Amino acid sequence: MTVLEDAVAAVGVSKHFGATTALSGVTMRIAPGETHALVGRNGAGKSTLVSLLTGLQRPDEGEIRFGDAWRGRVACVFQRSTIIPSLSVAENLFLNRQAGRGPIRWGALRRRAGELLAEYDVGVDPAALAGELDVEQRQLVEIARALSQGARFIILDEPTARLDGPAIERLFARMRSLSASGVTMLFISHHLQEVFAVCDTVTVLRDARWVLTRPVADIGHDELVAAMTGEAAGLAGATDRRPADAAAPAVLELSGLGLHGAYEPLDLRIRAGEIVGVTGSGSSGKVSLAETVGGLRRASAGTVQVGGEPVGTGVPAALAAGIGLVPQDRHREGLVPLLSVAENATLPIAGELGPAGVIVPARRRAIAEELIRRYDIRAEGPGAPVASLSGGNAQKVVLARALSTRPRVLVLINPTAGVDVRSKESLLGAVRAAADAGTGVLMVSDELDDLRHCDRVLVMFHGRVTAELQAGWSDTDVVAAVEGVSA
Template sequence: MTDATGASTVPAVEAVHTSKRFGATTALHDVSMSIAPGSTHALVGRNGAGKSTLVSLLTGLQSPDAGAIAFDGKPAPPVADRSAWRRRVACVFQRSTIIPDLSVAENLFLNRQGGDNGSLVRWGALRRKAAELLQEYAVDVDPAARAGDLGVEQRQLVEIARALSQGARFIILDEPTARLDATAIDRLFGRLRALSATGVTMLFISHHLQEIYSVCDTVTVLRDARHVLTAPVADVDHDALVAAMTGEAVGLTEVEARPPVGDDTRVALGLKDLTLHGSYSGIDVDVRAGEIVGVTGSGSSGKVALAETVGGLRRPTSGTVSVGDAPVPPGSVPAALAAGIGLVPQDRHREGLIPLLSIAENATLPIAGSFGRFGYVAPGRLRDTARSFIDRYDIHAEGPSAPVSSLSGGNAQKVVLARALSTAPSVLVLINPTAGVDVRSKESLLGAVRAAADTGTAVLMVSDELDDLRHCDRVLVMFHGRVVAALPAGWSDTDVVAAVEGVNR
């Protein structure tokens, strides 16, 4: 079927009255969504709204309990037919599926190295074929390069090229910008627009609502496992979109002014001439008790490496980190913990959580020794403490014994924050604390950080999010490994963006 212009009116992808349950939990209830060919369709909602479940149905990882999935007006293939699914849909996840120890060429043609007839691999031909594919989609990567040596942006582009090479014309992008800086995001959006112009259909999932307005045509909102809204992006303003996601009036980006921290307040964290070759150099920063200091910059600015040094994950080349008047032994997480430093790392999945352990065990790891003697952990004390954390940090879970792997992104991040604060640290270091979490979870996380600061904890918060930085008493901007600007509260977005891009150096 076509319209008056000759364009197809048959949806490229359609979910029709789909529902999915896991035991007593309704993950998706009677959700329908239709995506037009060649469009970029946004899917938004709070953590736990049902987005991941819907994606699992659209990619054939799960079958709906009710309803149906269709591609180009035809029923989806059986779940067991993985080749047929790969020809219809691909998903570029927030966590890369690239195999780091293989070459780019091997990743592009994984399980297809020998061609369709499964013959012996001809490596020269494989690399030439990979080079042609990369050139076709303007991906500037060496086919022989080790995939693990690629940057985040390059890995994502390789994954997109791999999906298209298998015949898929529908791509799901799950939080593709979560670990990209502003320049890389602009490049990615340019490529997405170019792909859309060639007829590729995309489902774009993001918690960064401003991105929806930059790159998407239509938006669908899920809330509490149900469909709430589908509309052209141009017809839904920011406040209406947040209201649809949360079910309540908005004011989420409003930040109450905090009384300034006086110059006579004691210095809780001191960084003196801190240098790490290849990342940053000559960093001198004091953070006073109760002060929230933000640090931002591009991906190459050195901001993450600086925070990881303070948290003990990296050993500086020279300089010192001090808590109060006491130097902290460098490059040691146990030493940082003992000195009173709590850390929320950049990657909660790889560095922040132990997925096979429960919420209670993850949240109380640093203080488990206080729940008993001689290595014994009293189960009752563990559960009671974990329940208090669940209540204090608004963690939505079945209970303390639930596996942390069962949590949505926002609730998992709250567990990481609860653990960092479990020792009542003198210093709290956070790296992109709200990346990949929904609007309401952001407010809950940032509220907990402000509450910690109000009790005297010094906070060093590295973030790319302007809404995170608004909670800070001052913001330091790093550029090529150095602090190039210090902005007091009340800065404008233009001030920060200009400094990040090196305009006012």
């Protein structure tokens, strides 16, 4: 019997970034012509494996192998488009290969582009400006470009993250057609129902390690979710935190709050002392929701109220209303790297640091020292540059600043991302203490350990709240809801 060679294989690959192990001894084999799913929670190692398959990184151990028919014929369609918006569709399709020798013949280029688009059933004008295309059209142009370059192994990295239902179905129809023609695909998605809809085989990574590879037809939803989480159904996810007072007044009320293109109008009430978690995939709208409440985005519909009073637009209005925010990107949005720990931590309360708007250095230093002590910030002192801190301690400074105003509402976006275990415990302890003192907390997070501290967890899927889980949920409950399948 003849055994077909693998189209692509990663064999015992490991990759380290400093002290962090991104992949550890992972093996994955992809058969010719199959659509192979790669799934795992955030941080499982999926992106690192893709970087090895595409040649962007070299493995520290192990090797990447390609069959003769697939070597040099690899393309990746990333979640973030690589289309150049200022060029035409035709120019994007034939980027760096517009012509051989001599000047570009624009008419011939557009005709070639039209023929290519027609071949792959992409209804786009080749002369149109690429920046005017919608998300689905840009993605199809990228796929057509890859195929026109002779790609026979295509990596689709979260291809449905920004598509609506009908567009997803059209993408799947094209994927099935490509598979029938012999194109091999690696499909990466957070939505497990899509794996069952369009893939032949699935590989699961967890904590940088290979967990299983199985034909999709031979694995059920529950088993796949359990493989991703390392937990069987029914394990409790609660902590020993005292539940919020059900009779406490609402401190945050969202009424019909919506943002066009990000999330649909929703209602939400958070009581004093209550911690409400929000989770979902990257396309769920969860981060946009938190940024709207925190003043970073302007809602297209609905209202935000704190203590029964409407909140204006923008960060100053949110601060004045009593909303503290820990943003998603501490480096770009949370810290001023050239300023000290004391200056960063006390920015929102500068008016309290001296008379007539004049900051008294001793007053600022005293408050900063108290914040450093309270939030266990490991720094040489209040005057240390915030840029000199570790990631966990920098995040503590961002949280300390958000809490320095004694907010009625605290909004957190992935508050423990990229921090070590000790810093995570310290950060979450500070959040619990704020809630125990009466602050209402809206915590957006991808981390199950963060969500365990919540009184309830809302799950968003493609811009809508699709589930509300009370305390006592299991990891399986959350992951299944995030992935859009039944546990």
